[in-house]
Amino acid sequence: MNIIKDLVKKLKKDKKDIAILGIILPDEKLAKNKKLKPIISQVKEDGPAYEVLKENDQILKINKKKINTLQDWSNEQKKFKPNEIVIIRVKRRNQELNRAIRTISLEEFDKPKQKHLVRLGIYFSEGTEAKIFAVEKKSVAKNKLKSGDIILEVNGKLINNQDEYSKVTKKVLWGQTINFKILRKNKKINFKIKSNSFYHYKLNHLTFGIKTKLFKKKYLKVINTQSLYSEGNLIKKGDIIIDLTTQVNGKQIKKQFIDDDDLFRTIVENFEPTQRVNFNILRKKKELKVEIVFKNFFDFLEKNEDLTRNSGLTKPQADFMLREYENGDYQGLSDELRAKIVKMDLQEELSVSDEESLFISSYVKKEKVSGKDSFVVYYDSFPSTYNFEEEKVYLKIYVFDVTDLDQKEYEDIYYQTEDYEDNPRLENYIRDNCNVIKSNNFDWSEGSSVLVQTKLLNPYDDPPEKIAFPYSVMNFPKAGKRKLAFRSFICKKDLKFHETEGRPLNGSFINYRPEHFKLDLYGNPFDEYGSYPEILGYDSIEIEAEYKQAGYLGVNRQKLDSLIIPLGYSIASINNDSLKSIELVKDNIAYKGDRTLEGGINQALNLKMIYEKSQKNTIDPQIYLKEIKNFSKIDERYEVINLLLNIATHDNTLTSTENKFLDDVAEKLELNQSKYLEIKKIETASLKSVDFGDKADESIFGLSKDMDDKTKCRILRQEYSRWNSQTNNSNKDKRVRAKEMVNLIANLRKQYNC
DSSP states (O other), X not given: OOHHHHHHHHHTOOGGGOEEOOEEOOOTTTOSXXXXXXXXXXXXXXXXXXXXBOTTOEEEEETTEEOOSHHHHHHHHTTOOTTOEEEEEEEETTEEEEEEEEOEEHHHHHSOOOSSOOOOSEEEOSSSSOBEEEEOTTSTTTTTSOTTOEEEEETTEEOOSHHHHHHHHTTOOTTOEEEEEEEETTEEEEEEEEOOOHHHHHHHOBOOOOEEEEETTTEEEEEEOOTTSTTTTTSOTTOEEEEEEEEETTEEEEEOOSSHHHHHHHHHHHOOTTOEEEEEEEETTXXXXXXXXXXXXXXXXXXXXXXHHTTTOOHHHHHHHHHHHHHTTTSOOOHHHHHHXXXXXXXXXXXXXXXXXXXXXXXXXXXXETTEEEEEEEEEEOOOSTTSOXXXXXXXXXXEEOTTOOXXXXXXXXXXXXXXXXXXXXXXXXXXXXXXXXXXOGGGEETTTEEEEEEEOOTTXXXXXXXXXXXXXXXXXXXXXXXXXXXXXXXXXXOOBOTTTOOBEETTEEOOHHHHHHTOSSOOOTXXXXXXTTEEEEEEXXXXXXXXXXXXXXXXXXXXXXXXXXXXXXXXXXXXXHHHHHHHHHHHOOOTTOOSHHHHHHHHHHHHHHHHHHHHSOOOHHXXXXXXHHHOOHHHHHHHHHHHHHHHTTTSEEOHHHHHHHHHHHHHTTOOHHHHHHHHXXXXXXXXXXXXXXXXXXXXHOOOTXXXXXXXXXXXXXXXXXXXXXXXXXXXXXXXXXXXXXXXHHHHHHHTTO
């Protein structure tokens, strides 16, 4: 059903007059039970209720009026007006919560307007005339427009005053080119200026809010400052600004100001975020030198968010206030609205989680499922999911070949050191003799073709009873009669698993506790000391199996390693000298299954050979790519791309040249595009700098020319939801990357008319 057409038809109103929250409930006319409770079945990501209300929330009240049935909801919904603040009380599990939402019109929901107006870094003189007073140093208008220019036309529209300029530029979208006609020294000049993005503006916009008045016809006296801007609380009201000093290319520059206009223009036209200057000031008859580091708009927003969240508001109050501020294009909130938000009774949602280990018990049987031979894992004991935090806890099942793990050999290595679990030889033994089952079927795997079954444990659902693994999708490491261990983890969402080994990660280190637990000499519990809080429950059950094909470890590993080295060198040498490049390859490459003295010698010889070859000739990666493709298996090709990603991102950045190299390798090795992009997204999520080049839609999201706009929009909606959820991440690098990606996706959605 088309919800928009249905609403217009049902309410018989113009789209601009219909108010929308962006939530979907069952239609009361279609519901067999007319007293069905008003429970939210979907929250639209483009609606104002997104990330405020949740699926399965039961609506109890709207603006204090009780809502008992779907009919009650329908009746109240018709009364909403666009741009109205609505207080909705919902039941979420056993909690009752009030939430504030500002409605939007159906017209805006159907065609979302640009949230933030285009800013070009232009400041106007006081008065009505569109006369430019200053142009920011890092703005897109710099080197085009100048102080003193008078704007005559914008995109062919006559401009007589600043209000008309604002009216015309409100219609401009980020990324569009704007045509200007200006008057400069009695000469009319035409310019084209391409706006960049709001992200670019926030990154380069310098915040400076000192206001002054002339003091004794010689100095400037501070009459106002902005504590969240660059000056912070370093410059205070009443300070006398004597002059400014700074260094440019080792040369000391000193500047006195004749008036407030001179001060502001000097700062915005000559400095940029992260630069430093010294103000010589007089405070209470005492001369002081104050150093100011200029901040950008991102810094301002971060300070503002911290201030808001530490002002005594509840989290929902702070969330709503920040949302109102952003939706108002950061123009500020009225005192009346602030007071209204402070009085709102918006409750904190209690965090529901279980930090203790949970008991699960499983067994595995060979059965036919839908006509296919399968291994079926049954759970005869599974904890209630009621106390799990919603969408935070998962059941993940991995399968390992444990045939070659020998208790005596393990013990011999175990007792060689007191620090048993942090023993490199023990880890190597486990890694070489216990390998994860893989799959060439994309739907059954993650990372580097690791076979896995994943189930979200929703507190509203019944616990799982059984999970099936078709034999046909399983790729064993070795042929013959084998023993398989089906390992079940109840784990938190933020628990990561190694992309090629399928083992849980403890920070950046691989967690071998499942193997230690299996071979534990004393039968201790899986997590006796609470060392793995992300793993809430664990169980492993074993079964005999036979594999008649060649295992994935049967490929000549030494030959593959010799081909990986020159490929790794090729990407390392993009931004590094030859010696640094070969060191990067040495630090990152791992020889799986070949830890003998001969293997180490081969590694050293291969590294030496490629280094010497690079001194005489250019290394051509295409030659080695062709060889890798000819004899490697698909899971080994994913290992190659993981190695290249690790090398490229060692400096916490990814350049467009490195990215293009990676894309080319993925294409030549015929990797699954979706899986490759997923691996790249995970690896680059927290990098400080990523440049995907001018084909970001293809390189990041896999959009191709043969896709229709509907498919592209569906992919972009999914990506928007994914990255938007990270914009409040506690990690600043991840937060900045997420906001950058959200803006990129928003621009692409406009491009494809989403």
